Amino acid sequence: MSDEFNIKNIAKLASINLSEEEQDSLSNDLSIILEHVNALSDLKLNSQQQEIFIHPLEKELELQDDEVVESLTHDEAISNAPESKDGKFVVPPSME
Amino acid sequence: MSLKPTIGIETHIELNTNTKMFCRCAVVDTDEPNISLCPTCIGLPGALPVPNKKAIEFITLLALSTGCEITSKGMFHRKNYFYPDLPKNYQISQFDLPVGLNGELEIVIDENKDYIQIERVHMEEDTGKSSHSGSGRIESATSTALDFNRSGVPLVEIVTKPVISSSKQAVAYIEELRQLSIDLNISEGRLEKGNLRFDANISVAPEGSTELGTKVEIKNMNSLRSLERAIDYEIQRQTKAFEEGVEIVQETRHWDENKEMTSTMRSKEGSADYRYFSDPDLPDMLLSEDFIAEVETLMPLLPKAQREELMTTGLSLSQSNILSKSDEWIKKLYVKVFDQTKDSVASYNWITGELQGQMRKANIEVLPEWFNDGYLPEIIELIKSDKISFTSAKIILTEILTTDTTPSKVAEENNLYQENDSEKISEMINQIIQENQDIVDRIKSGEDKLVGFLVGQLMKQSNGSVNPGMAKELLLKELED
Numbered sequence: 001m002s003d004e005f006n007i008k009n010i011a012k013l014a015s016i017n018l019s020e021e022e023q024d025s026l027s028n029d030l031s032i033i034l035e036h037v038n039a040l041s042d043l044k045l046n047s048q049q050q051e052i053f054i055h056p057l058e059k060e061l062e063l064q065d066d067e068v069v070e071s072l073t074h075d076e077a078i079s080n081a082p083e084s085k086d087g088k089f090v091v092p093p094s095m096e
Numbered sequence: 097m098s099l100k101p102t103i104g105i106e107t108h109i110e111l112n113t114n115t116k117m118f119c120r121c122a123v124v125d126t127d128e129p130n131i132s133l134c135p136t137c138i139g140l141p142g143a144l145p146v147p148n149k150k151a152i153e154f155i156t157l158l159a160l161s162t163g164c165e166i167t168s169k170g171m172f173h174r175k176n177y178f179y180p181d182l183p184k185n186y187q188i189s190q191f192d193l194p195v196g197l198n199g200e201l202e203i204v205i206d207e208n209k210d211y212i213q214i215e216r217v218h219m220e221e222d223t224g225k226s227s228h229s230g231s232g233r234i235e236s237a238t239s240t241a242l243d244f245n246r247s248g249v250p251l252v253e254i255v256t257k258p259v260i261s262s263s264k265q266a267v268a269y270i271e272e273l274r275q276l277s278i279d280l281n282i283s284e285g286r287l288e289k290g291n292l293r294f295d296a297n298i299s300v301a302p303e304g305s306t307e308l309g310t311k312v313e314i315k316n317m318n319s320l321r322s323l324e325r326a327i328d329y330e331i332q333r334q335t336k337a338f339e340e341g342v343e344i345v346q347e348t349r350h351w352d353e354n355k356e357m358t359s360t361m362r363s364k365e366g367s368a369d370y371r372y373f374s375d376p377d378l379p380d381m382l383l384s385e386d387f388i389a390e391v392e393t394l395m396p397l398l399p400k401a402q403r404e405e406l407m408t409t410g411l412s413l414s415q416s417n418i419l420s421k422s423d424e425w426i427k428k429l430y431v432k433v434f435d436q437t438k439d440s441v442a443s444y445n446w447i448t449g450e451l452q453g454q455m456r457k458a459n460i461e462v463l464p465e466w467f468n469d470g471y472l473p474e475i476i477e478l479i480k481s482d483k484i485s486f487t488s489a490k491i492i493l494t495e496i497l498t499t500d501t502t503p504s505k506v507a508e509e510n511n512l513y514q515e516n517d518s519e520k521i522s523e524m525i526n527q528i529i530q531e532n533q534d535i536v537d538r539i540k541s542g543e544d545k546l547v548g549f550l551v552g553q554l555m556k557q558s559n560g561s562v563n564p565g566m567a568k569e570l571l572l573k574e575l576e577d
Contacts (some may be wrong), residue, residue: 063149066114074130074131079369091241
């Protein structure tokens with residue numbers, strides 16, 4: 001088990017089940033990735049360089065006016081639901 | 097050891113835009129499920145979010161109105177989680193670069209002002225509504241049903257610093273924030289409809305300690321009353337635990353309105369558990385100086401300034417506060433009535449007391465069309481000049497609220513004008529004295545209380561038209577002679 005992260009907790013947050021074997025191998029992989037990423041903090045950057053965000057889109061944010069555009073009908077929206085009842089999507093029980 | 101509670105409040109305000117935050121689906125107020133959806137707000141693959149300009153304006157307006165520093169280069173973040181109420185598996189929110197930082201809100205409790213520091217003001221999209229089926233308790237639900245009409249509706253979240261020290265302060269803060277959102281015209285501010293939702297972070301620590309205790313988050317408070325009671329309950333619970341040496345766990349607790357207690361909901365996620373990262377679908381949000389200047393032009397007279405203005409008419413701080421939190425027509429009516437009477441106390445008392453009281457009793461929600469701005473000043477003047485009694489004034493008000501008439505007409509038609517002619521009153525007094533000689537004798541032998549009986553007789557005989565103060569004075573004089 002890594003000192004820096006808890007693989008079981010990460011699996012829980014990602015909502016996936018991992019076998020003991022998978023936990024071991026993924027822990028190794030993640031440790032290597034973390035080590036690599038940690039190397040970035042050794043870079044000596046000035047404050048301006050630190051302010052650069054890495055964003056895949058080099059464009060300005062576009063805003064839209066607050067005007068309604070019709071889209072899916074109720075039937076279209078719900079047509080792909082695995083299950084529905086009384087006009088609602090039905091999923092396995094889940095609560096906060 | 098004396099303990100000191102520390103409270104921070106997170107409030108979500110639903111913005112009253114026509115469309116959702118990242119798509120142009122209509123914001124609807126209906127029980128009919130799933131009728132305002134598109135690929136974006138139900139998280140279909142490939143759908144891309146485009147922010148609502150009006151929502152960004154509203155959030156900036158709220159940030160400016162609370163004196164926040166505006167982040168000129170803001171960012172949208174994904175807050176990752178797996179509840180099905182947002183089918184994308186993340187909520188678009190803002191993390192380290194919110195719209196506004198470090199603001200302040202003035203609150204009023206009785207005749208005192210206080211200031212609540214605001215940590216941040218940021219955008220968040222609302223979730224869909226889930227309901228759980230199956231019998232009995234929520235834990236034994238067999239399925240979850242989802243309505244995504246609310247999914248993606250714009251919210252502004254306002255987070256205070258941990259500076260609130262009592263439930264009373266917390267309630268005053270929410271009342272102020274609610275009024276602010278109404279005056280800014282960014283929300284209807286209706287708690288019962290969920291327009292405003294709040295969670296409280298509460299901890300206790302020894303008085304004088306510089307460190308805060310372990311904080312517990314309280315959810316599910318749907319009214320100001322439940323906010324007040326939940327905070328009081330939680331402070332008591334934590335104080336007891338602290339005194340008994342029981343560890344206070346960092347967790348989210350649920351306020352149960354019926355049982356009047358909080359209970360464990362889940363162990364609290366740390367912010368790292370949400371694995372925030374910048375949303376690659378949304379470029380940085382640059383708020384230009386021009387944009388901010390444009391938003392500033394929308395700024396109305398804020399509740400704080402309204403109070404200051406009202407106080408210049410002679411009202412106290414608490415009276416000004418009550419008026420500033422009243423409906424717009426009441427505020428306007430006060431100004432008009434005061435302008436005509438120059439009597440702040442009478443104007444305030446008649447509007448917030450008798451007028452609103454009678455309207456509530458008669459289920460009248462808006463003043464009738466014929467109700468002239470001059471009517472209340474006329475009534476106030478009639479009382480001041482001793483032409484009518486207070487009781488008659490109330491009768492007049494009832495009439496003009498339900499019938500298209502005027503105060504003077506009602507007074508005339510119902511003989512409500514007071515008799516102020518001392519000769520006429522003396523004549524009536526003499527008659528009463530003659531008819532009640534036995535009572536007069538008893539008064540003269542020391543039974544002072546019976547004077548009231550004679551005044552009563554006089555009022556009865558005159559159909560209440562005699563000025564009671566004058567009548568008593570004249571009666572006493574007559575009895576002495």
